[in-house]
């Protein structure tokens with residue numbers, strides 16, 4: 001059964017179409033990376049999968065159910081690019097992660113032993129259990145990202161959707177991130193991941209989907225590092241490293257910035 005099915009989807013903002021005729025299927029247990037240049041429509045695609053932006057054409061199914069009828073959102077975990085700016089009293093790391101349990105337990109039932117255990121397991125998984133009582137604002141950017149993945153994992157989702165989760169994140173946090181995602185995958189989880197650089201996440205990726213100017217320009221194995229990108233000291237992969245299929249132009253803007 002497909003976990004995500006996007007069929008001939010079009011999405012626009014203010015009447016301007018951004019995604020054109022996108023079709024994409026993600027099967028249970030797959031890890032799919034969505035790659036592409038800035039502004040190509042990657043985030044819009046994941047937001048549409050999450051139901052955060054409406055389609056102007058086409059349809060999306062989640063776990064075999066039409067998205068408009070889908071109610072089981074606890075099965076979907078979302079990791080945004082950044083923790084939003086805090087307001088007033090900063091939440092602790094434990095509180096942020098506990099918020100990932102709300103869809104499971106409902107807001108009117110106090111957290112129970114199962115919820116607390118899930119929070120502790122998720123924080124242990126990302127290597128932050130010793131920071132559970134610290135204000136989240138005292139963590140580094142990479143540790144805050146790990147807190148966000150712990151929040152998503154605490155909800156025990158079947159599908160994780162991540163929007164550039166490791167952009168600008170330190171190497172140790174990227175490794176911790178990759179470890180947690182690998183264990184999630186081993187447990188049967190499905191992952192859709194927007195990325196600009198794959199870095200340590202690369203070995204996890206089953207399939208890369210390159211979005212270019214709002215269309216799927218290429219689909220296949222994740223791009224191999226090549227040229228000086230393959231040097232031992234160069235540990236990340238750019239989306240422009242994808243070998244374009246004949247006649248398909250992949251992320252020309254990225255090629256310009258390549259060095």
Ligand SMILES: Nc1ncnc2c1ncn2[C@@H]1O[C@H](COP(=O)(O)OP(=O)(O)OP(=O)(O)O)[C@@H](O)[C@H]1O
Nearest residue numbers: 013014018036037038039040041042043044045196
């Ligand atoms: N809320 C919005 N309202 C209007 N236009 C938007 C909105 N969000 C995105 N866009 C536009 O849609 C296009 C695609 O943006 P999107 O964020 O999906 O690209 P992206 O590939 O994720 O880029 P990046 O790698 O920079 O995050 C861009 O031209 C952007 O300006």
